[in-house]
Amino acid sequence: MTLARIALGTVGVAGAAVLLVVVAGTFLPRIPVIGFFGSFVSGQYPVHVVPAALVGVGLGLGLVALDVPRLGLTVAVVGGIALLGSLVVLAALRATGRTEGVRIDWALALRAVDQSGAAPDVTATYRPGLDLEVFLPAGPGPHPVMVWVHGGSWVRGTRADRSRSNRWFADHGLAVVAVTYRLPADPTLPGATLGEAQRDDVAAALAWVRGPGREHGLDPTAATLAGQSAGATLALTTTAALAGVPGAGLAGPAPTTPPAATVAFYPVVDLRLVAPGLQDAVFGGRAATLPALTRAASPRDLVAGSLPPTMLVVGAADNFIRADLVRAHDAALRATGVPGRLLQVPYADHVFDHPYGSPGGQIARPAVLAFLRARAWTPTRHP
Incomplete structure (x- = not known):
């Protein structure tokens, strides 16, 4: 019996500590470390907290049954608090989904925890050494298309980071072109910083869509x-x-015209605020000493009425890029006359949509699709 108490007590205390951190971080996201952990879990895996909390309650009751009442009640109460907190999060997500006309599939949220299981229809080279993947809808086209640019703090990442989501868009009539762009280990254009070269790559990918991409029905x-x-x-x-x-720029001449719209999931809007090492990578030096390069890489400094419709998506608890700055950027765009919208996912932190089944991902995909249908598709060609 003593061994059982020790084992159950150890597991119960450890589990209660984790649940307590998740709950505290979810509802107090500005707490250092704990806030990031809690909102990260609640953004990506909110449904998984429910069974974890129930297990916590069960462990606590088990300890009570083994005649360890104080510890057992403490573990059970923490589990109960975590369960209540998780239900609050799920209710908020459900309400946001209903506002967006989305019915969240909770079973999908439990089982689809990554982006695996979707292959592109076409892989092509759009610049020497740089490839892209094309996810195509059924039928001959022409298909509206979204050029997808992966994240990774400008220094890492892969075009496959949202493969299953890309397939979802294709299945709903929107082709996706997922782009590889230059990273620090790759050669850049002569005389260009990495940030300039990466923007040049993204522009070249858009130009590919409007040129060779036509052969694939884009x-x-x-x-x-x-x-x-x-x-x-x-x-x-x-x-x-x-x-x-004014102030924006590429490494070379513009290879094409602006896109019909822009969609940005939790963007960094001011590169003066990123870590010094990232400033060195993107600008070749510190932001304070390179104001022109910093401006060209910071959306906050590039707000103008000439921009196409722009949609911003952010987790309301995103501490990594600061959700308040994204909200301020959205307000600046609208004040300048740029049409668009802001979608906030409650209790979610950065990359909340990385699991394909995450409630935030399930909400964001249809919202983006609806926005592009209204703002970027030619109605007579894409009913």
Whole structure:
């Protein structure tokens, strides 16, 4: 009996500690470390907290049954608090889903915890050493298309980071072109910083869609730039460069015209605030000493009425890129006359949509599709 008490007590205390951190971080997201952990779990795996909390309650009751009442009641109470907190989060997500016309599949949220299981229809080279993957809808086209730019803090990442989501968009009539762009280990254009070269790559991918991409049924008149995190920032700043916004720029001449719309999942809007090491990578030096390069890479400095319709998506508890800055950027865009919208996912932190089944991902995909249908597709060609 003593061994059982020790084992159950150890597991119970450890589980209660984790649940307590999740709950505290979810509802107090600005607490250092704990806030990030809690909102990260509640953003990506909120449904999984429910069975974990129930297990916590069960462990606590088991300890009570083994005549360890104080510890057992403490563990059970923490589990109960975690269960209540998780239900609050799920209710908020459900309400947001209903507002967006989405019925969340809770079973999908439990089982689809990554983006695996979806292969592209076409892989092509759009620049020497740089490939892209094309996810195509059924039928001959022409298909509206979203050029997807992966994240990774400008120094890592892969075009396969949202493969299953890309397939979902294709199955709903929107082709997706997932782009590889240059990273620090790759050669850049002569005389260009990495940030400039990456924007040049994104612009070249858009130009490919409007050129060789036509052979794959892509519609050059309904092309959107989109991305997540650093990729979202690249999508916004590349769009600004193509739209001729003062201060924006590419490594070379603009190879095409601006996209029909831009979609940015939790973008970094001010690169003055990123870590010094990332500033060195993107600009070749510190932001304070390179104001022109910093401006060209920071969406906050590139707000103009000439920008196409722009949708921003962010977790309401995103501490990594600061959700308040994204909200402020959205307000600045609208004040300048740029049409678009802001979608906030409650209790979610950065990359909340990385699990394909996450409630935030289930909400965001249809919302983005509806936005592009309204703002970027040619109605007579894409009913």
